[in-house]
Amino acid sequence: MKKQRNILIVLLLTLVSTSWGQQTPASVQKEAITITGVTAHIGDGTVVENCTIVFENGKITALGQGETTKGTVIAANGKHVYPGFIAPVKELGLIEVNAVRASNDSDEIGEMIPHVRSLVAYNAESKVVESMRPNGVLLGQITPKGGRISGTSSIVQFDAWNWEDAAVKVDDGIHLHWPNSFRRGRWWLGEPRGLKPNKDYQKQVDKVSEFLTSAAAYGNGKGTSLNPAFKAMQGVFQGTQKLYIYADGEKEIIDAISGAKNSGVSDIVLVGGYHAYKITDFLKENNVPVLVQYTHNLPSLADDDYDLPYKLPKLLMDAGVLVALQNNDASNFQTRNLPFYAGQVVGQGMDKEKALQMITGNTAKILGIDATYGTLAVGKSATLFISEGDALDMRTNQLTHAFIDGRNVSLETHQTELWKRYLGKYEGK
Numbered sequence: 001m002k003k004q005r006n007i008l009i010v011l012l013l014t015l016v017s018t019s020w021g022q023q024t025p026a027s028v029q030k031e032a033i034t035i036t037g038v039t040a041h042i043g044d045g046t047v048v049e050n051c052t053i054v055f056e057n058g059k060i061t062a063l064g065q066g067e068t069t070k071g072t073v074i075a076a077n078g079k080h081v082y083p084g085f086i087a088p089v090k091e092l093g094l095i096e097v098n099a100v101r102a103s104n105d106s107d108e109i110g111e112m113i114p115h116v117r118s119l120v121a122y123n124a125e126s127k128v129v130e131s132m133r134p135n136g137v138l139l140g141q142i143t144p145k146g147g148r149i150s151g152t153s154s155i156v157q158f159d160a161w162n163w164e165d166a167a168v169k170v171d172d173g174i175h176l177h178w179p180n181s182f183r184r185g186r187w188w189l190g191e192p193r194g195l196k197p198n199k200d201y202q203k204q205v206d207k208v209s210e211f212l213t214s215a216a217a218y219g220n221g222k223g224t225s226l227n228p229a230f231k232a233m234q235g236v237f238q239g240t241q242k243l244y245i246y247a248d249g250e251k252e253i254i255d256a257i258s259g260a261k262n263s264g265v266s267d268i269v270l271v272g273g274y275h276a277y278k279i280t281d282f283l284k285e286n287n288v289p290v291l292v293q294y295t296h297n298l299p300s301l302a303d304d305d306y307d308l309p310y311k312l313p314k315l316l317m318d319a320g321v322l323v324a325l326q327n328n329d330a331s332n333f334q335t336r337n338l339p340f341y342a343g344q345v346v347g348q349g350m351d352k353e354k355a356l357q358m359i360t361g362n363t364a365k366i367l368g369i370d371a372t373y374g375t376l377a378v379g380k381s382a383t384l385f386i387s388e389g390d391a392l393d394m395r396t397n398q399l400t401h402a403f404i405d406g407r408n409v410s411l412e413t414h415q416t417e418l419w420k421r422y423l424g425k426y427e428g429k
Contacts, residue, residue, distance in 0.1 A: 023130070025159045029406035032056040032071030035081060035386065043083040043360035043375035045353045053081060055382035058406035063378055074386070074401065082356070082391050083376050084138030084383040084404065086363040087335045088291050089153070089175070089244065089271055089328045092140050093122040093129050093163075098331060107146025112211050114174045115232035116151030118144040122163040128332050129158050131413045135336045135397060136385045138404050139168060141367055143175055143244075143328075148208060150175040152232060153244070155367055157383065159409040169369055173242035173269070174233060178256040179204035181249060195301075205255060212263035242267045242368065244291075246328075248274035248300070257286055269366055271328060274300055277312060280319035289322035289366045294330060295344040296337070311348040313358060324363040343392030355392060382406040 040051035054062035096103035105121045144151035152171045160166035181201045185191035218230035235241030245256045273290040297309035316323045342355040364374020372381045389396025
């Protein structure tokens, strides 16, 4: 009797875990797939009307008008095809429910922890990750948080059994949160509200500079004892990894980029850059792209333009800076709105195809995966989707198919299941 009860418990647990798990990842592409009659938005600013796209073994083999069809044919007349959208600097797969600490694996104890690798903690069966696909967000940069130097990010695709299968680019960069020269009063400690100078700013900057200098020296030393933090930093000095610097003010941006360059870091990406539009010449001189904050925000300062967050990406792009969109400060689930943040910039006067670049081609270039992802081209990964209409408009972004490396991935999520369930309930009344 006891044995039967134990077997029943195991079966129930299996059933529960299966019902709450992600769908089974799609199988490897086995035959050619052709999409015909579609408007192809390439992701580099160009559009091909009445386009035929053929892909085999996960790669695009033909793209253009009048191409020969092969294998399974998807007639998509009147529809649109886009490269998979890419979400940078996010904790997707590291946090499932913000309010549940046990589901939060986004940070570790410590201030300078570049050796913390986000990839090994990535949950490929996250329901939040799963919910990205119906809006066309098919790849992301999984990024740890916490501390001054948070750790090492990796880039993944959003349909996998585990983190090994998900990995697209392993340990692509280190993330440094630069100190602020001003801080807001901590009202819960009785301090006056509002901004005031951070009297510890220089001390905090010196600490970061000392760490970077020591890490650079560690790479040149012989017979030194193992230091995991310094060892993890070597890629940013050797040019094999990027240093992502989070900073918003003019002074902070200049101090951070200058300090990193002086320490021997060559490949820098600015994250945030709220006031970067004031120093675009400096950014271009140092070849620093910007992962700018998402547009659905309020101004940070009382004397900012009321619409600065909405037009900031356009101001930077018009000045000749390489720009991509991110929503680092928003909850993970809001990442599914990435295409609509880009659509918001169209409302500020940006060309729609340029806005698309900020979540496709530009993002891939900044992250260093543009040889394979980000745009539609022969030889590149068949990571793309078909939409009934404009993918930057929430009213018409309705996906019919999505492919990651040529695999036909599911567009069903917990949300779509609930939608169908309750739609049936109220239609029956």
